[in-house]
Amino acid sequence: MRQSIFAIIIIFVIAICSFLLFILYSVLNYQSERQEIQNHLLSLSVSPYYDNVIKDSKIEIDRQNILGDSFECIMSKHASELYSRNRLQITFKNEIGSDEGGITREWISLLIDEIFDPKNQLFHFPTDNITQMSPVKEELISQKNIMYYRFFGRIMGRMIISKVNADVKLHPIIWKLLLNIPCNHLDFEKADPEFYRNFMKLKENPEIVIDLQTSFEEDGIEFIKNGKNILVNKDNINFYIDEFLKYKYITKFEKQVTEMKRGLFETINRNYLKNHSGKSFKLLICGSENIDFKNWIANTKYVNYYPAGKTIKWFWEVVKSFSDDEKKLLLQFVTGSSYLPGGGIKNIIGNNLYKTQFTISKKESFGDTLLPSSSTCSNTLMLPEYSSKLILKEKLLWAIKESNKGFGLC
Known part of the structure; x- marks a missing residue:
């Protein structure tokens, strides 16, 4: 026992x-x-430079010279000042405001518009039926202008750090090249289906280029060694097609893309993007332009207004009647960006990179004279209590279309 x-x-x-x-x-x-x-997260944020103290860098920008001022300010800084956790504090010349995130969002939105404006000769639309842009040809770029691509790379890095989305109109292939992802014929076909379809007909009808005594060059530039002295024939037509497409979509922009990558990885760690595809990288930078109206309503906070009250009911009826462009203008006016982060409006960022709900706050007024105003730092629309839905619509449209873009109170 x-x-x-x-x-x-x-x-x-x-x-x-x-x-x-x-x-x-x-x-x-x-x-x-x-x-x-923790070590992995640290590797994404710790500077490769010796001084890893978080710093604020103050930048003053003239609205009348956004691209030039921004270029001079950003490129005059050592990469360590722009890396990861270091903050940029943006102010506009002769304007009062403290940048808690809203002014940065507005600045980046305005800057991206300038970078992709064809008049600045940095990017262009390859053909009339393409909506995404590619860098202009290398031979058209001055020595100073090539630095603008490095500058643009730095701006993309800062967009990721600041969680700011904007309409970066890069060609799909460029997104992949920035991540060193190989491109193939499927990418070339998606880039311009009509051109690709017609170009591939050369396989069945090589005489089209043979009769013209076509060589392995384009606009006087050889895309293989000694290409100007090698004529296309039936034996090398497939090789010609492959090499021409690589030149058209990849080699032609190699120097510009290299500079973009250089600037990008001066501001963020390469590991941060190692698991991204071209599509997910684009979503990270651009966010989404699709606005889910019901989701917008469900993720809105009210201050001194009731969700079921008359003014709020009118407001949403008015916004629902807006065109897509008008809805984007409203988002721009209130948040500083017309694009939404991945996951939609519930993930918009406010002060110091924290999620901050889209908010409608009652603005004290007497009569119908005051316009709506906004605080882009807190994603807040200050909305007066108007006497009718028609007046609310008129005042809101005037505010988002005619007033200064984005920044209201910060």
Whole structure:
């Protein structure tokens, strides 16, 4: 009997010890995994430069010279000042305001518009039926202008850090090249289906280029070694097609893309983007231009207004009647950006990179004279209590279309 009890006690002790060892192993394993994750996160944010203290860099921009001023300010800074956690504090010349995020969003939105404006000769539409832009040809770029691509790369990095989205109209292939993702014929076809379809007909009808004594060059530039002296024939037509497409979509922009990558990875760690595809990278930078109206209503906060009140009911009826462009203008006016982050309006960012709900706050007024105003830093629309839906619509449209873009109170 005693032996049986002793055996049971031994088994119980062994079981307890095994359980405690399991708990200890789990805790140690958890701590190890936690440390590994922390080290990984640290690697995404810690500067490769010696000084890793978080700093604020103040930048003053003239609205009348957004591209030029921004270029001079950003490119005059050492990369360590722009890297990861270091903050940029933007002010517009002769304007009062403290940048808690809203002014940065407005600045980037205006700057991206300038960068992609064809008049500045940095990007162009390859053909009339293409809506995304490619860098202009290398031979058309001055030595100073090539630096603008590095500058643009730095701006993209800062967009990721600041969680700011804007309409970056890059060609789909460029998004992949920035991440060193190989491109193939499927990418070339998607880039311009009509051109690709017609160009591939050369396989069945090589005489089209053979009769013209076509060589391996385009606009006087060889796309293979000694290309100007090599004529296309039936034996090398497939090679010609492959090399021409690589030149048209990749090699032609190699120097510009290299500079963009240089600027991008001066501001963020390469590991941050290593698992991204071209599409997901674009979503990270651009966000979404699709506005889910019901989701917008569901993720709006009210201050001194009731969701079921007359003014709020009118407001949403008015916004629902807006065109897509007018809805974007409203978002721009209130948040500083007309594009939404991945996940929609619930993920918009406010002060100091924290999620901040789209908010409608009651603006004290007497009569119908005042216009709506906004605080882009807190994603807040200050809306007076108007006497009719028609007046609300008129005042709101005037505010979002005619007033200064975005920044109201910060």
